Amino acid sequence: MTTLPPVATTPEIDSLLQQKTVVAFGVSGGKDSIAGLIATHRYLNSIGFTGPRLAVHADLGSVEWDQSLFKCQEAAEKLGWEMDVTTRQAGGMMERWLSRWSNNTQRYTDLSCVQLILPWSTPSMRFCTSELKVAVIRSRLKKLYPDYNIVNATGIRREESSSRAKMPIAKHDPQTARRGFEGYQWNPIIEWSVGEVWGAIASEGLDPHEAYTRFNMSRVSCRWCIMSSGPDLYNATLDPAGHELYRQMVDLEIDSTFAFQSNKWLGDVNQTLLSSETKDRLELAKAAAARRKVLEAGIPNHLRFEKQWPTCIPSLQEASLLAEIRIEVAAGIGLN
Template sequence: MDITTRLQLLEAVRRADQANAAHTAASRACSRATQAAVEALTRLVHCDRQLAEASGPDRIRHGDMLDAARQTYAESGRRKHAARTKLRRTFVAARTANRELAALYGPHARGRATGGKRRSAVAASVLDELAAMPLDLIRAADAILVHSSAGKDSLVMLHRLATWAAQAGCKDKVVVVHCDLGDTSEWPGVRELAQRQAERYGLRFVAIDADGGLLGLVEKRGMFPDATRRLCTSTLKRDKANVLLTAIVTALGLDRQALIINCLGIRAAESTARSRKLPLSIDTRTSNGKRLVLTWHPIFTLSDAEVWQEIASEGLEYHPAYDALIPRLSCVFCVLAGFSVLVRAVRLCWALDLPLPQQYKDLEARIGHRFKEQYSLADVIKEAARIEAEEGPLTWRPGDAIRDQLGDTAADYYLHRLALAA
């Protein structure tokens, strides 16, 4: 099966899924409309009976109630009719979409997964194949968005993608997208580093400003996000990146569906939730008739050590916060970080003379909402002060992140390479 057929299959799976979901929603709406019509009829019969039994001034009131019940019943009938029409329409659309998928897949089905969950099995098998052929995928794409936080995983992902894009002769398709949350959210120099990392490969760089960053979002909502209500990622990053995605598709000006690949440096080893994701998947949220959007995690299977190994051996520039053994280049006070990481972040802020700990502590007091359910940022600051009293200020050396992961020799070699490149 060639890549064009594979991509056509994915689009057919997407359309079939979408059509089935629309039919399921229409079916539920139809049940609700039928139930509403039954209730309206019951009410009408009741009002009719009450009017028959009423006398004197009560007849006027019951007459009005009967009129209202008649209107409600008539309206419920119209709604039920519209819902049934929509149900029939979505049924036909779902049947057509599934038939189209079957016709497209049939000639290639031999020896491939089908089973009970036919559509998802087809998609999974095709996506697995595509993930294993990065150069073809890059050649087939109309645009490739590389979402970079400037962190270590983004860095290695970017290095791999830039290398593949250069091999495929497609560097012009790549756009490195960085969501800049501002200096009240992130460590200093993150945006500049993301830009340098992209420019090293001669790639286009676009920074998206998230006005107010995490601090502004919390101030506005009066509460900190958490793992279950992670509004920060969707509001500050995903929604804004989607606007850029639409602009890129419009600028392409294609008279066919565009293939857009969204690349993220997510790895299975990071968390249980992330390990459940797939290396390549259809982004059903942003795909539509104008664009098929695939989400690609090119370094999905790498371990922490492998990421650092690649940074060291390729001499890639990483953010100095890692040398202070901050494990992720996220927001300085990420709502998903553990207590010990937050304590270290407070100490690093003090070492760098950043006002963030006090700003976040003040914010907590102002909105009356703790940074986390289990503890406040004031608790974190207290613990950081206790450790500083015992150990003194936080210190680190360039290359400590690599030293910590891979040992002294690797760190010395890395620093030597960076010095040569400077």
């Protein structure tokens, strides 16, 4: 058997692994989660761990690549781990974006906010991960293992990004801890390189997800991710199975006048998949977005959202200004 690089661990993790503990590994089907599952499996074997091992896949619905769940199940079966699939009861990622937009327009109509709020998750506001993955997995683990310590592992690596470079090997997770039982998050391959990741997958005779091999993706998460590079955004459009979702996401860009990635419109990625009518609507949405930004830039800073907002009562002149801005912004998205 091929020798793998060592996993990263801490005294707290090693102590828990000698107790009544379940080790759960979050798998997406992407290379890091599959390699992390393999590395964790080998490490647990090496220390004689006898507790439950659970591979958990948080299914995000229509935004998932078709092969993702299969790759998770394939790896779990190969290693002899139990497999569990969790879903958000209110729907997947696309449903969350749509409901967020509906709620945000209602908030704007109700004067609960002075600026229109985008439907999409962002790098600084990743409710896509916190709500649809972390929260549902935590809830599932506490339900399945009420009288176990919980070690919830992931395939996060420091090499991936500057923010992940600062992440710890492990940390206490109070939201999975219960009276008498601890909860920890663990990143066992956090120090690994991408080459070591591919080596681990090959060592078990597993083929990579087709998104890498067939569509040349550099990472696998959602088909179109708020963190995706330009080439990945385009390459994802090459899979015909995702075309309906692509058009649905572009429609939400148009309806909301918010680009999927800040100033980068998903509708510009592959316009050959759009009708002439949709392309015309997209250009109108871009114009409305530009006008919205100009208008909202004129809102006085002390009236913008901050902690404990609202912090003051607008003057009559400020209220008139807000009314003028809101009327034009609302008209840009068809709100009364």
